Amino acid sequence: MPASPTTATTLRRSLLPLAASAVLLLTACTSPGGDAQSSAGGEPVEGGTLVYASGDAEPDCLDPHVGGNYPQALIAGQYLESLVSIDEDGEIIPWLASDWTSSEDGLSWDFTLQDDVRFSDGSPLTAADVKATVEHIQDPATGSSTGYLALGKVTGVEAVSDTVARFTLSAPDSALLESLSMPWLAIESAAGIARGIDENCLAPIGTGPFVVDEWVKQDRVSLVRNEEYNSPPADAAHSGPAHLEAIDWRFLPDSASRYAALQAGQVDVIDNAQPDTLAAAADAGTFTEIDAPRPGASNRLELNSGKAPFNDPFVREAFIRAVDVNDGIDALFFGTAERSYSALSSVEPLGYSDEALFDHDLDAAEALLDEAGWTETDADGYRVKNGERLSLAFPVSTNQSIPAEQSLFEQVQATAAEAGFEVTISPLDLSSWYGALFSNDYDVVSAPYTKVGPDVLRILYHSASITPAPSGYFANLAQLNDPELDALLSQASSSLDADERAALYAEAQERILGSFTVLPLYDQQNHFLLGKQVQGARAINTVSTPNFYDAWLSE
Amino acid sequence: MTPGSANRVLLRLAGAVFVLWAVATLTFFAMRLIPGDPALAILGGPGSQASPEALEQARREHGLDQPLLVQYAAMLGRLLSGDLGSSYALKVPVADLLAAQLPGTLLLAVCSLLVAWVIAIALALFSTGAGRIAASVGHGIELAGAALPHFWLATVLIAVFSTSLGWLPPVSSGDLSGLVLPVLTLAIPLAGFLAAIMRESMLDALAQPYVLSARARGESELGIRARHAIRHAAIPGVALSGWALGSLLSGAVIVETIFARPGLGRTLVQAVTVRDVPVVTGVVLVVALVYVLMTLASDAASAIVDPRQRAQASPQEVGA
Numbered sequence: 001m002p003a004s005p006t007t008a009t010t011l012r013r014s015l016l017p018l019a020a021s022a023v024l025l026l027t028a029c030t031s032p033g034g035d036a037q038s039s040a041g042g043e044p045v046e047g048g049t050l051v052y053a054s055g056d057a058e059p060d061c062l063d064p065h066v067g068g069n070y071p072q073a074l075i076a077g078q079y080l081e082s083l084v085s086i087d088e089d090g091e092i093i094p095w096l097a098s099d100w101t102s103s104e105d106g107l108s109w110d111f112t113l114q115d116d117v118r119f120s121d122g123s124p125l126t127a128a129d130v131k132a133t134v135e136h137i138q139d140p141a142t143g144s145s146t147g148y149l150a151l152g153k154v155t156g157v158e159a160v161s162d163t164v165a166r167f168t169l170s171a172p173d174s175a176l177l178e179s180l181s182m183p184w185l186a187i188e189s190a191a192g193i194a195r196g197i198d199e200n201c202l203a204p205i206g207t208g209p210f211v212v213d214e215w216v217k218q219d220r221v222s223l224v225r226n227e228e229y230n231s232p233p234a235d236a237a238h239s240g241p242a243h244l245e246a247i248d249w250r251f252l253p254d255s256a257s258r259y260a261a262l263q264a265g266q267v268d269v270i271d272n273a274q275p276d277t278l279a280a281a282a283d284a285g286t287f288t289e290i291d292a293p294r295p296g297a298s299n300r301l302e303l304n305s306g307k308a309p310f311n312d313p314f315v316r317e318a319f320i321r322a323v324d325v326n327d328g329i330d331a332l333f334f335g336t337a338e339r340s341y342s343a344l345s346s347v348e349p350l351g352y353s354d355e356a357l358f359d360h361d362l363d364a365a366e367a368l369l370d371e372a373g374w375t376e377t378d379a380d381g382y383r384v385k386n387g388e389r390l391s392l393a394f395p396v397s398t399n400q401s402i403p404a405e406q407s408l409f410e411q412v413q414a415t416a417a418e419a420g421f422e423v424t425i426s427p428l429d430l431s432s433w434y435g436a437l438f439s440n441d442y443d444v445v446s447a448p449y450t451k452v453g454p455d456v457l458r459i460l461y462h463s464a465s466i467t468p469a470p471s472g473y474f475a476n477l478a479q480l481n482d483p484e485l486d487a488l489l490s491q492a493s494s495s496l497d498a499d500e501r502a503a504l505y506a507e508a509q510e511r512i513l514g515s516f517t518v519l520p521l522y523d524q525q526n527h528f529l530l531g532k533q534v535q536g537a538r539a540i541n542t543v544s545t546p547n548f549y550d551a552w553l554s555e
Numbered sequence: 556m557t558p559g560s561a562n563r564v565l566l567r568l569a570g571a572v573f574v575l576w577a578v579a580t581l582t583f584f585a586m587r588l589i590p591g592d593p594a595l596a597i598l599g600g601p602g603s604q605a606s607p608e609a610l611e612q613a614r615r616e617h618g619l620d621q622p623l624l625v626q627y628a629a630m631l632g633r634l635l636s637g638d639l640g641s642s643y644a645l646k647v648p649v650a651d652l653l654a655a656q657l658p659g660t661l662l663l664a665v666c667s668l669l670v671a672w673v674i675a676i677a678l679a680l681f682s683t684g685a686g687r688i689a690a691s692v693g694h695g696i697e698l699a700g701a702a703l704p705h706f707w708l709a710t711v712l713i714a715v716f717s718t719s720l721g722w723l724p725p726v727s728s729g730d731l732s733g734l735v736l737p738v739l740t741l742a743i744p745l746a747g748f749l750a751a752i753m754r755e756s757m758l759d760a761l762a763q764p765y766v767l768s769a770r771a772r773g774e775s776e777l778g779i780r781a782r783h784a785i786r787h788a789a790i791p792g793v794a795l796s797g798w799a800l801g802s803l804l805s806g807a808v809i810v811e812t813i814f815a816r817p818g819l820g821r822t823l824v825q826a827v828t829v830r831d832v833p834v835v836t837g838v839v840l841v842v843a844l845v846y847v848l849m850t851l852a853s854d855a856a857s858a859i860v861d862p863r864q865r866a867q868a869s870p871q872e873v874g875a
Contacts, residue, residue, distance in 0.1 A: 143609035218817035252815040260725035431830040
């Protein structure tokens with residue numbers, strides 16, 4: 001125990017150095033030789049370790065074929081590559097595939113692979129690897145979700161030659177190229193896949209600019225440069241291996257600590273920067289921000305039209321007119337999120353918007369409720385019909401909604417109450433939240449969905465997505481059941497004519513928004529903050545994941 | 556060993572086994588009775604949608620299609636044979652996972668306990684017998700310290716020592732400097748608590764006859780407190796240290812998350828989020844086991860520090 005001071009005065013003074021004695025004690029406690037990373041940079045262009053701090057969940061498996069969620073997509077983009085990519089204008093561009101052609105009936109697609117690309121294990125990229133990849137994703141054992149659904153129309157892949165892979169489809173798929181651009185469908189080595197799920201999860205073998213070196217669970221994934229790399233996408237800024245020597249991919253779940261680490265220079269890049277952090281960072285002016293909204297659906301509230309009270313379109317419209325989200329978005333997101341009036345993300349070229357449908361108008365809302373028969377009001381100010389209160393269940397997934405968004409939902413609750421809606425918000429963990437959805441125990445819900453291209457509308461609003469599978473799973477949470485909409489979405493998904501496709505999707509979106517089952521809020525947020533020393537980093541235009549192939553550290 | 560003490564040991568062991576069984580059972584049912592299907596959470600991370608086939612597969616693989624009691628019996632059977640099962644999400648044996656995460660958390664907890672003791676002793680020495688003002692200041696510090704929530708304290712420490720002063724890293728990187736803030740976060744509230752208890756019994760001790768006689772021999776006030784009274788004052792603190800270590804393991808849940816330290820706490824958070832029942836059960840069992848072992852150890856330590864307790868506990872041995 002500590003030395004006893006000799007006088008009362010030194011004792012009093014010794015309170016100050018308490019921290020020092022604590023540090024001394026810690027020295028005794030700490031095992032020597034922790035891996036003190038040298039601070040990144042020094043070289044202006046080549047070399048250095050970039051430290052990336054992710055606030056997303058740590059993946060269970062580094063192979064995005066297995067499961068297939070956003071945290072996997074974030075990191076997989078560093079070591080896996082797709083057949084095609086998407087450029088800034090939303091055009092499909094070559095990546096591992098240099099060329100592709102479709103048969104006239106749209107049921108067969110030939111992809112020609114780039115010459116002389118090698119996987120990080122040294123084996124050449126061939127059509128057999130493409131075949132193995134698709135089979136891997138379609139194998140129920142991998143539990144692939146997003147990737148599996150995206151390949152719904154693909155019946156098989158055949159290696160026509162070493163460099164030509166032929167996809168055969170059960171029906172024409174206008175979303176095929178968009179689907180293949182996603183990290184969940186990235187090409188892996190057949191030999192890597194053959195090692196089995198467990199081993200492949202630890203270090204998938206791809207063609208990317210970096211290679212998984214080590215995965216310390218609950219802490220970090222170490223990525224090192226692929227020295228033989230030669231397959232950048234068509235819109236990359238340079239060729240040959242990456243500038244960075246390594247990436248230290250850390251998992252920092254607390255958003256305040258993540259920003260503190262960036263401020264302290266302990267990390268170079270953070271993701272999931274929260275609205276308050278973005279505002280602070282903008283004030284500080286010492287960081288670069290990449291604002292890369294996710295593609296697919298916008299963040300939106302879906303109204304369950306499959307049961308009362310929202311099976312009545314008047315009540316749905318009344319709700320949408322009653323709630324005021326604009327003020328909430330402005331106040332809670334510090335100007336970092338822009339109001340959306342579309343079911344699709346603002347990065348989707350075919351997104352259709354109609355602001356007039358979503359005007360905040362309390363009088364109109366009340367008139368609509370009167371018309372729908374909710375004419376009485378109880379002592380608490382809520383509307384009543386046939387003795388029943390106008391109550392809405394709103395389960396909120398605390399794993400998926402950031403605090404600002406949860407506060408916004410409270411604003412929705414408060415403004416809906418003015419028209420006489422009682423909204424009961426239940427904050428739930430992910431599994432309980434799924435439970436509430438699958439037991440049809442919700443009236444309002446917010447569920448993120450990321451998929452490249454407007455075909456996401458078919459997944460979310462086609463009536464086929466209402467029928468719960470044996471598991472209870474369904475994606476059409478608005479429970480929209482509109483045969484005409486179904487026809488539009490199916491036609492659009494099969495149409496290989498760009499103009500026709502655009503027209504069909506516009507019409508489909510008009511119907512969706514006009515049904516008042518959807519209240520668009522804003523794009524799915526994807527904000528990255530970078531230290532000023534980080535140059536050349538970008539978000540790739542498929543699902544807006546960061547790409548460090550062109551990046552370098554200037555200090 | 557006398558028959559009496561053998562009985563006591565057996566009773567203690569039976570108690571420990573009962574505690575572990577109860578903890579495993581409660582955890583199992585608590586995790587299962589919340590609505591929601593673990594298979595969904597396993598496959599359906601944020602933003603992804605699992606196919607029905609994959610869900611069926613996952614259920615079969617983990618025996619989730621069996622009746623609840625069958626699953627419970629299977630879990631108990633596995634536990635009895637020393638098998639903690641395999642993580643739903645990470646697909647590795649739970650024992651391996653815990654073995655990898657335990658050292659980091661134990662290091663954090665033990666260091667925090669030691670630092671808490673240092674602070675508590677200093678506080679107790681400072682605030683007793685040095686006048687009324689010192690006493691009330693000391694008492695105030697103790698109360699405030701004991702009441703500080705970990706997440707708040709962590710945020711303040713990061714803001715002061717990392718963001719403003721730039722002395723210490725806000726997140727752990729495996730070296731010494733990264734350990735300081737997490738340890739202080741856990742140690743400060745505990746120190747307040749320990750110091751409050753120690754000061755009470757220190758005041759008691761200072762009123763004892765042996766202190767009077769020491770004073771009569773001309774020993775300095777500080778010497779008396781540091782040599783005689785502190786020993787007396789430490790007894791309740793030692794007795795509580797077992798409990799304290801357990802509570803530090805619970806505190807690690809927040810601290811490991813904020814400071815991004817690998818460890819049991821973070822493992823638990825992630826496992827609960829995805830409803831990874833075997834991992835949650837495993838972590839909770841380990842924490843319970845540490846509680847049980849530490850309580851036993853601190854009983855023994857108290858007996859060493861305080862001879863009277865030995866005397867009361869086993870009169871036959873003393874008499875023999």
